[in-house]
Amino acid sequence: VLLLLGALHKASAAVIRYEILEEREKGFVVGNVVRDLDLDLGSLSARRLRVVSGASRRFFEVNWETGEMFVNDRLDREELCGTLPSCTITLELVVERPLELFSAEVVIQDINDNNPSFPTREMKLEISEAVAPGTRFPLESAHDPDVGSNSLQTYELSRNEYFALRVQTREDSTKYAELVLERALDREREPDLQLVLTALDGGTPARSASLPIRIVVLDANDNAPTFNQSLYRARVLEDAPPGTRVVQVRATDLDEGPNGEIIYSFGSHNRAGVRELFSLDLVTGVLTVKGRLDFEDAKLHEIYIQAKDKGANPEGAHCKVLVEVVDVNDNAPEITVTSVYSPVPEDAPLGTVIALLSVTDLDAGENGLVTCEVPPGLPFSLTSSLKNYFTLKTSAALDRETVPEYNLSITARDAGTPSLSALTTVRVQVSDINDNPPQSSQSSYNVYVEENNLPGVPILNLSVWDPDAPQNARLSFFLLEQGAETGLVGRYFTINRDSGVVNQFSLVTAGPLDREAKSSYDIMVTASDAGSPPLSTHRTIFLNISDVNDNPPSFFQRSHEVFVPENNRPGDLLCSLAASDPDSGLNALISYSLLEPRNRDVSASSFISLNPQTGAVHATRSFDYEQTQTLQFEVQARDRGNPPLSSTVTVRLFVLDLNDNAPAVLRPRARPGSLCPQALPPSVGAGHLVTKVTAVDLDSGYNAWVSYQLLEAPDPSLFAVSRYAGEVRTAVPIPADLPPQKLVIVVKDSGSPPLSTSVTLLVSLEEDTHPVVPDLRESSAPREGESRLTLYLAVSLVAICFVSFGSFVALISKCLR
Numbered sequence: 001v002l003l004l005l006g007a008l009h010k011a012s013a014a015v016i017r018y019e020i021l022e023e024r025e026k027g028f029v030v031g032n033v034v035r036d037l038d039l040d041l042g043s044l045s046a047r048r049l050r051v052v053s054g055a056s057r058r059f060f061e062v063n064w065e066t067g068e069m070f071v072n073d074r075l076d077r078e079e080l081c082g083t084l085p086s087c088t089i090t091l092e093l094v095v096e097r098p099l100e101l102f103s104a105e106v107v108i109q110d111i112n113d114n115n116p117s118f119p120t121r122e123m124k125l126e127i128s129e130a131v132a133p134g135t136r137f138p139l140e141s142a143h144d145p146d147v148g149s150n151s152l153q154t155y156e157l158s159r160n161e162y163f164a165l166r167v168q169t170r171e172d173s174t175k176y177a178e179l180v181l182e183r184a185l186d187r188e189r190e191p192d193l194q195l196v197l198t199a200l201d202g203g204t205p206a207r208s209a210s211l212p213i214r215i216v217v218l219d220a221n222d223n224a225p226t227f228n229q230s231l232y233r234a235r236v237l238e239d240a241p242p243g244t245r246v247v248q249v250r251a252t253d254l255d256e257g258p259n260g261e262i263i264y265s266f267g268s269h270n271r272a273g274v275r276e277l278f279s280l281d282l283v284t285g286v287l288t289v290k291g292r293l294d295f296e297d298a299k300l301h302e303i304y305i306q307a308k309d310k311g312a313n314p315e316g317a318h319c320k321v322l323v324e325v326v327d328v329n330d331n332a333p334e335i336t337v338t339s340v341y342s343p344v345p346e347d348a349p350l351g352t353v354i355a356l357l358s359v360t361d362l363d364a365g366e367n368g369l370v371t372c373e374v375p376p377g378l379p380f381s382l383t384s385s386l387k388n389y390f391t392l393k394t395s396a397a398l399d400r401e402t403v404p405e406y407n408l409s410i411t412a413r414d415a416g417t418p419s420l421s422a423l424t425t426v427r428v429q430v431s432d433i434n435d436n437p438p439q440s441s442q443s444s445y446n447v448y449v450e451e452n453n454l455p456g457v458p459i460l461n462l463s464v465w466d467p468d469a470p471q472n473a474r475l476s477f478f479l480l481e482q483g484a485e486t487g488l489v490g491r492y493f494t495i496n497r498d499s500g501v502v503n504q505f506s507l508v509t510a511g512p513l514d515r516e517a518k519s520s521y522d523i524m525v526t527a528s529d530a531g532s533p534p535l536s537t538h539r540t541i542f543l544n545i546s547d548v549n550d551n552p553p554s555f556f557q558r559s560h561e562v563f564v565p566e567n568n569r570p571g572d573l574l575c576s577l578a579a580s581d582p583d584s585g586l587n588a589l590i591s592y593s594l595l596e597p598r599n600r601d602v603s604a605s606s607f608i609s610l611n612p613q614t615g616a617v618h619a620t621r622s623f624d625y626e627q628t629q630t631l632q633f634e635v636q637a638r639d640r641g642n643p644p645l646s647s648t649v650t651v652r653l654f655v656l657d658l659n660d661n662a663p664a665v666l667r668p669r670a671r672p673g674s675l676c677p678q679a680l681p682p683s684v685g686a687g688h689l690v691t692k693v694t695a696v697d698l699d700s701g702y703n704a705w706v707s708y709q710l711l712e713a714p715d716p717s718l719f720a721v722s723r724y725a726g727e728v729r730t731a732v733p734i735p736a737d738l739p740p741q742k743l744v745i746v747v748k749d750s751g752s753p754p755l756s757t758s759v760t761l762l763v764s765l766e767e768d769t770h771p772v773v774p775d776l777r778e779s780s781a782p783r784e785g786e787s788r789l790t791l792y793l794a795v796s797l798v799a800i801c802f803v804s805f806g807s808f809v810a811l812i813s814k815c816l817r
Helices: 041-047 077-081 488-492 784-814
Strands: 003-007 012-020 029-032 051-053 060-062 068-071 088-095 100-109 123-128 136-138 153-157 163-169 175-181 192-200 207-220 233-239 245-248 262-266 278-280 286-289 300-309 316-326 333-340 353-360 370-373 381-385 390-392 405-414 421-431 444-450 459-465 476-481 492-499 503-509 519-530 537-548 560-567 573-576 590-595 608-610 616-618 632-641 646-657 664-665 677-680 689-692 694-696 706-712 717-719 725-728 741-749 756-764
Touching: 003 756, 012 029, 012 476, 012 503, 029 519, 051 060, 060 088, 088 333, 100 390, 100 459, 163 192, 175 459, 233 245, 245 262, 245 316, 262 278, 278 300, 333 421, 353 370, 353 519, 370 381, 381 405, 444 616, 444 646, 476 488, 476 492, 488 492, 488 519, 503 519, 503 717, 560 573, 590 677, 646 725, 689 756, 694 706, 717 741
Parallel strands: 012 100, 123 207, 233 316, 444 537, 560 646, 677 756
Antiparallel strands: 003 012, 029 068, 051 088, 060 068, 088 100, 136 175, 153 192, 163 175, 192 207, 245 286, 262 300, 278 286, 300 316, 333 353, 353 390, 370 405, 381 390, 405 421, 459 503, 476 519, 492 503, 519 537, 573 616, 590 632, 608 616, 632 646, 664 694, 689 725, 706 741, 717 725, 741 756
8 A cells, every 4th residue: 555645845755655564575565666756767777776774674675677665674563663553664765866865654564473472371369268259350461462453352261150251451452351259259169260261362363372270269368458549650760770769559458467467569460571670579569660661662561569468368459550651861863874965066056955864863752853953154054854854955155166175064963951962074075167168369260272282281270278277177179070071071180289288289181182072171170178067169160172183983883783684685774884973074074985805705795785975785685594694894984084084893794594495304215296115013012113204404593493293194093203303103002904004294394484394104014015016216216315315414514504603703793892
């Protein structure tokens, strides 16, 4: 549950409040402080958000990546706050750049993690049989460190015929139980009784503790002691030393002798720790201080005292003493400087936060009210927007030249009597500001220079100075160019600087100037000091450059690649080779010419034509990839200067293959329209190789990749054809009476559109003596088929070599570029 309590001063930000259960595991997310405080998550790491608290243990941390505050250490509400009804941990969240302080509160809610407990394992009561019904007897009180509904809520008594139970509430809202006699006791009938007292808390589920009670019935005693008052009140200072008298209780007994002598003792209702803090005289009834009292731990002690006589069957009486602990001013304030912003610029605006301080005082009331102050007459003040948090700010203008450093003595003083105080010193340094820019005698300069000048020649000498202090008066010079030619000035000009009280520099050329690159420069020289922020002065130099003819034409690319599909039309535009010349007039007019390479078998002019004015290249005839794969030539661009200048570009023309050749079957050999007989052994099994069809394609690339397919067969299930190997195999066992089978195998390339050819096989069993009459003409010309096979292989090898050479040339061309 998040309660946003309200907005405060921006140096203190807002107070946020969270509530979590105790005993949460380490890493449990309490809340997103970045979102709740409206901070920027991206700058969280740079601003170094951290959690500060007065505790020695770091119970919470903040994740800089998510802005979530999470549990970092075990949270035990009973250990942190004891029996206080509310348990709150106060945190400060500090961020830097700028310095800001935020306050957060985490309320630790109780869980029912403790059982009630009795101080003793068994209780014994001695009661006279003469005691009248209605008499009350105090019982031992149980203790439960939990609070609220989880604390001790009630008691229960085991069933019996003599006593009832009455549950009472103390002034601090805790519970205690009393036995009430409802029926007279008879020692002769029942000399002792056994009861059980059960203490229950209000948790879900409830926790409990039991105390056995043994009641011994005594013979009658005529008179019981009586206190002169049932309630005593006393006040004692928390710093009272041991032995300090608090109060004296008095009881009387009308009997004589031992039956009238009274002994005082602490009653059963007392809370744990009473016997460690107070001592009771058994004879006089004087209550004194025994231990160290602490107002901050307990402000009120409720003490139960009983009085018994020394008779054989002693009777008891009870009274209550309320001891109020009075706070004394025994704790001096403590000052914690959370963060200091130093040095402070002398132009810091009024109200600039210098430091954040937190002040704590363990005392209460006036003793815990703390004020902080700085010595008068200084340009600083302390303000507080959150309790016990102070912000040190500037209250007047700072002047470093007058006071460069302050050692501020900050005093924290409480309102106790006598007052206690604490002193801490905060060192604040004042830094100088830069309020004077560099100066020179003129605002602009005109300079005239020829191009191709000698480098290192000074163009202009200037003097610049700065009246600020030395650390702000160190000058640096750099060049800026007005317009879009950023970077050119730094390439052609440099600054030579002379040291001395007066800062001097010379503008010189770093290399020859080129009018074609730039005919004029508007150079801005900037002199900047070392202040923060730096101040600068700008001076403009107008530089004009005259022209000479010193630039040859230049192509946009050193080499050019052209890709032309084969079978193109004569006259098609292959490419345009454009060159430029930065010169002007005749020096910029360009003509183009074709340079034939030497020692080349193929003449480029037989394939292309060049336009001498535009550089456009046209085809003079159609290209055939199977004859020409690549063509290389050079084109020269020449200006009309005196003397003329020129440059060349290399053009590499690659002919792209088209799918214009169908596959050719090499094996088995067959004349067009004839059958290829294939013998098959009888009763062969599946997978038997019948024959292998081999085909080639004169095209290249995908256009030359061939695949095989069974197109026609009397029974397609008998045979299978490997798609890429061309192997014809039996798909199933072949019966002995299989008639001759006519198989049509189609061979198709991968072009677009694909081209194909086919071969027809006649497969028959070997026992068939008349399957086919072989064609005598075919058998008479074996050498012609072999020569065709050799021709196809040679053509394919040449095509592959041309393609490889073209790819190699293209790769080398790209690498050279």
